[in-house]
Amino acid sequence: MRILNLSFLALLALTATAQKQATPGESKVTDVWLVFKTHFDLGFTDLPQNVFARYRGEMMDNALKIVDENAKLPADKHFAWTVSGWPLSAQILGPLQTPERKQRVEKAIREGSIAVHAFPFTTHTESLDYEDLVRGLGFSSQIARTYGLPLPISAKMTDVPSHSWVLPTLLSHAGVKFLQLGCNPASQYPRVPPLFWWEGADGSKILCQYTSLYGSEIKPPADWPCRNYLGMIMTGDNHGPPSQKELEEILAKTTADLPGVKIHLGTLDDFAKAVLAENPQLPVVKGDTPDTWIQGLLANPRETKVARQVRPLESALDELNTQMKIWQLPVKSIAAELARAYEQSLLYAEHTWGMNAEYGPRYSYGEDWKKWMREAEAEPIPADGDYSKLKNSYAKKTEIGSKRKWLNSYDEKRRYILNTEEIVTSELTSHLNLLAKSVGIEGKRVVVYNPLPWARSGMVEIPWEKGKYFYAKEVPASGFVSFSQKEIGIPTISSDSRPSFETPNFKVVFDLKKGGIASLIEKTNGKELIDRSSGYVAGQFLHERFSSNEVDSWFNKYSRIKEGWGLNDLGKPGMAPASQVPYQAFTPDDWKMNVTHSKVADIATLTSVNTKGLAKQYTIVYTFPRNAAYVDIEWFVDSKTADKHPEGGWLCFPFAVKDPTFTVGRLGGPIDPAKDIISGTNRYLMAVNSGVSVTAADQSGVALSPVDSPLISLGEPGLWKFDMEHTPKKAAVFVNIYNNMWNTNFPLWQDGSWSEKVRIWGIGKKTETNPDLVKNSWEARLPLLTGVADGVAGQLAAKQSGLSTSRAGALVTAFGENPDGKGVVFRLWEQEGISGDMTVSLPAKSMFTKATPVNLRGEVMEKAISISNNKFSFFLGANAPASFVLE
Template identity: 65%
Template sequence: MKRTKIILLLMLMSIATAIAQQQGGKNIHPKVTDIWVVFKTHFDLGFTDLPENVFRRYREEMMDNALTVIEKSATLPPEKHFAWTVSGWPLYAQILGPLQTPERRARIEKAIKSGALVVHGLPFTTHTESLDYEDLVRGLGYSTAITRKYGLPTTISAKMTDVPSHSWIMPTLLHHAGIKFLQLGCNPASQYPRFPELFWWEGPDGSKILCNYTSLYGSDIRPTENWPCKNYLAMQMTGDNHGPPSSQEIDKLLAYAAKEMPGVKIHFGTLDDFAKAVLAEHPDLPTVKGDCPDTWIHGIQSNPRETKIARNIRPLESALDGLNTQMQCWGISTSPLSEKLAKAYEQSLLYGEHTWGMNAEYGPRYSYGDDWKKWMDEAAAEPLPENGNYATLKNSDAHNTATGSKRKWLRSYDEKRQYILNTNDIVDKELHQRLDMLAAAVNKSGKRIVIYNPLPWTRSGMIENPSEKGSYCYIKDVPPSGYVSYSLDELKAQSVTTDEKTEFSTPYFNVVFDLTRGGISSLIEKSTGRQLVDTSSTYVIGQFLHERFSTHEVNKWFNAYSRIKEGWGLNDLGKPGMIDASKAPYLAFTPRAWKINVAHTNVTDIVTLTTTETSGFATNYTLTFTFPRNTAYVDVSWAVTAKTADKQPEGGWLCFPFNVKQPTFTIGRLGGPVNPATDIIPGCNRYLMAVNSGVSVTQPDQSGMALSSADAPLISPGEPGLWKYSMDYVPKVPAVFVNLYNNMWNTNFPLWQDGSWSESVRIWPVDKGASTVANLVQHSWETRLPLLTGVAAGQSGKLPAKQGGIAISRNGVLITAFGENPDGNGTIVRLWEQAGISGNCTVKFNNSRKVKAVLPIDLRGNKTGPAIAVKNGSFDFHLGKYSPASFQLIYPD
């Protein structure tokens, strides 16, 4: 039986159970007076089919079914009018999109205006911690656009289903968008955060929202035993892309309510209706402050190349927005950007949606050994569907019999990858065009380069010399959101010497390399004499570790994690069909024969380790260690050539064992930093999590080590964390492991990785007494958002050779938006505090068109306070720790 049908059956069984247990009107929770029944289906972008077919079903079949039920119930009393809740993006982009017919659109719009077709605040279910701040903000805009278009109140509720846990950015994000209630429902097989049923969820900035968490997609019609309020939410969910309930199912529910629940008012309504009712009670509820790392997050590294692109390009979305606006402030005319940028954000968000391909049961899911390779040969030989159009395969039930079904399954993974490739194409093209325009506009003649700083604080750093590939230049003091420029003649060529020594000295470190394990076995900080490597560890810094897992590790994890031990629970979460551990035992592999080459220049010392002794896991591996001569950090880059595809569970890591006593981990999560010993809700992922900034490991005097990756978002604190689950794990060993790739899960992530790609990590020492979070934020964002360059030649322009842009009075505050208002007219600037500091903040513009004032707005563009005057190009306001602040710019008439 298909997973979607089983989930639907579970929900129907819960209603039947409620009916059986409540015969005669007994056992209703005595405190409950009103039950709010909300109907929704779970939206999967592509799990049940290719996205194009899912979208068509939403536009046509599902809408026809929903409209039929809506129109039939219109003759009933108002509280019995059927209302169907839909996620923001599919309603905005597909159901109301350009492919909708005029006739159906008219019926849909009528249903929206009447309140029968309802949008909640979020676009769909996301792997939330994999995204960046502005992606999440732009995702709120779809439902906002719908409510504004049809003159409806902006929704105050939101809903996600399936993914068990989400970053504690959610309370902060929703509170600052005016959303007051969040309902989260878990996949029936997965473990889940041990939240109270109804509670206040507090984010790292102190924001609170009302939250209802259910361990299934939704909830029974029967109130639970300890429900704390008079108003109860019966969240009635149908399964993955199943569509609305039928009129017959609703009639049965109404008949049951009339007969078996006397005295209790049954309302068919919306999440907003419930939220308003329960908030009016002013309930006494517990407050929970904590983070919820996603137990499905391993899946994003099943696409390591595309996830690297996502990690690289998402900060550049904001950088492009800011550069475009700043250039206009400097008098440079640029082409329209808002529609292109909106498309880039949409495609980035779609890559962050929680389904990454079709259900893996349509692929070689249970085949190991060489069987799955035979399946792949068969897939390659399959003819394409008629005219090469997969849309002719109309529903998921036809997958196993329709022509081209295997190719279709493979194509679904490519279509997921394409979303972030689309974002990359848009942002990369528009950004480089503008950087080159800026270079052409500076007052330097001939061949020249401009170096742009997309961060709002002064910084220095390395760039690659555009006239000498592989050569680097160190650029000092690039102004906030500004630039410096040089002629290519001013960028001096480097002299290079090479050797094969395993020990050498840089201006900041004494370094020793281990060619057996492939990494740094000793890293001594010259200024303090500290040994930065844990020399007692099995690993060295930068060591590559490949793990291949056996049935022992897989089954141990499955038995601890899955709530459904057979059927689709086993098929989705386990690895049925694996070769037994006695024949395929666990293996931890590191190449043991590395060759070294060291290149010394006046700017860098670069160590390259290579090996071809790969035991068949790849053609070769390369590790590159870059030591800048002007800054105390080390860049570690791993590259693989022709990795071998393998369906056996596996994963790759870069290892960073640090010499830190009594270690405290500070993990820079989306929303705010986390101490895994105190800040993670039980039931969430403690072994593997996505990082937004970086990780610090410090000892009681605050000294220690930190790292950040521009490419790889997943880390494990203390030990490698694939195939591990615990309710209470706390890392004790001062090591961080950065995940390079994995094929941990069967459900809808790619089942193997192959090919050639690279990933990098930056590490740096943390000084005694340093502010851990501020240090982590500044260095991490300088890693993730490097200095950007443009080149030009010919006649000089009029701009000065060096100029600053918009600046913030303290470091550690990001500008996530500075451009055209996505929620209306005008220009906005959005800041997001990262360093954990509350207090006064000053924003200073560099604008040829003087800003008169700024109007505070929320994350959906609604006014939140009186205008603030801009004097001498700057304004002051209070910025809370880990909080966003958005303003619309007001110019003189």
């Protein structure tokens, strides 16, 4: 956001102007609670390390000064500054803080003058997985427990307009009672009441105040439904607390504007307790609010792919480590490594992805942009990180130090998820190889580990034969099967170039002009899965280049600020007119094909060098397993050309489904986009957690799981599109694989080489769609894992069962050392939308005797459940989590 240095009173005037509409009726407010906070940006205003230094030093000194100046006033006039959990825990109280200042901060925390809310910071929420969100609540919990305070019951996010409806479920099951959300003032926002109960897909409710700006007007609207009102006083990005003079001006103005109303200085928790005590009768809103900024994820396609792949592996590593201890293998604690992995994952999901694009080549296109980039890349990177040494004429104009500083801010963001990948993959590799070393098979062998709590079979790449596969049958739930090199053998492979062929499950016809599957017929029922009348084929690569017409149309519908920073941040100023650079949709039209056949799979590889300068080469690989009725489609680009002009890439999937109903497996629960999306949020592009089904009236259809990219559009490609109400009509799913739509702080171009995978499968006639969607999607997202060893045999059985659940579809998101206290935490998250009894079977030789139900922050909720014969049972609600501490 561009509100960086406005005074408090100027911010309040802006808020009042924006919210002055729609205040009919008569106010019944008797108490106004003023809560002060600054908006935390990880790196938007500067490099992260410089932002952190300001929080630790200058900002805290200013906050402590005003705290001290107000300490002698009555208690309800004591100034309190609210801070997000992560910067307070990791930076302000972190190892780089001075002992003297830390002591003063700790005193202020104990006295309530520095207050923490439940969230770590503002996130692109729907980009995350469940356990990342849970661990994110731990920073604030740790602070509260360290200083003997109650856990915070309020949470706050600012700037990002909308979030997945996992939030009411997450917060309610964590003991949080109140959520305050504020929007960037240029963006569209959910059309919800100003104060309401937000109901999650599991039926949980949380009290929510939504404001269409960062904070809220001090003067309550006339139709505010309660006696207590929250004046959320926000400064802009990393601006810091008010001065004593600003505070006095605010209090004087508030007292004058609200005669007879009691004014409190306090915290979000103070307001939450007061308003909840009223037992307010408020509207209930049940629905999802997809993020209208979510396109930014695919501004970093490679790192977003890493995030998509590694986040489920965090839970897999936790579980494997715990089970290997139970199997009496010599593994160490990984609690510290996992904590850092989750932290780095969260930092990648924090909502700022680099420095403000105003500092970069925002207005330059074509040759001007290429010149800017050559100059930026020519600048050296200072070893000590001090970019002020690179001062030049550009730096004097922008006051940021150098072009290289701006460019490298994006690399610093990317580093967070790469850190997670390094931690998790390194630990997983060592664990899996130790497991392979420990099994009772002599010589070269591989162990295949199943990280899901239900048994499964699948294709596995032979570790010593890259590109060749074997079939691992019936790998136990959370367990493993071992294979010797002799058992695996050497696969026999034949090849041809026929564009049509049959597999045990499908009849397939390829279109080599468009580069995809023109016909895919299931042999069990003769059903065609691909819409042959569509202009697309399945797996087709589509590149769009947008003109000023599409950009301007979207901007005029979406942006509430039509000029200045609103135009700069959301629009594309400086673009050539559409008459000079028109819209283009491009697909290579000269694909070469090779098909290999083995006893495990039929694999068709399509390549094209007819790229029109967009890349060196495109490759699409279609894998048809012989033992399973699905198709994996993996797109590869070799040396994509960087281009700042608005563009986007897609993989297209037109399905043969009449009058389709879509089910989207979102974070928080499955949604029907025709019914479950709140007006004002994103209806054209959204993140998927599991997969998407497209079904007809008889529940038959086709399903898809985007393995590497979370972003999908339904019915049509969805970049540069916004409407208050939109329902997809065509039975097609488009997976976004890159875009440079956002102009504020996401990278403005994509280049290099990477790949994106999608899995599709047919759905037979049935009454329930979700179970297969969840099961098949998670088997795509969380594949079978392998470890390798050679030499003497170990003592462990060659096949071993692990933790299992009585029905598939509930994810185990934690089974390891409890981050909130003693014992082992075990957590499930129901995915299918089905309530019912659940039985958990723990690994053999487990020594647990009781399971104590706790909430998502580790607080005891009910009496312990006895564990008998390594089993315990409980009721698991639809789309809900269940957490236990095992002892």
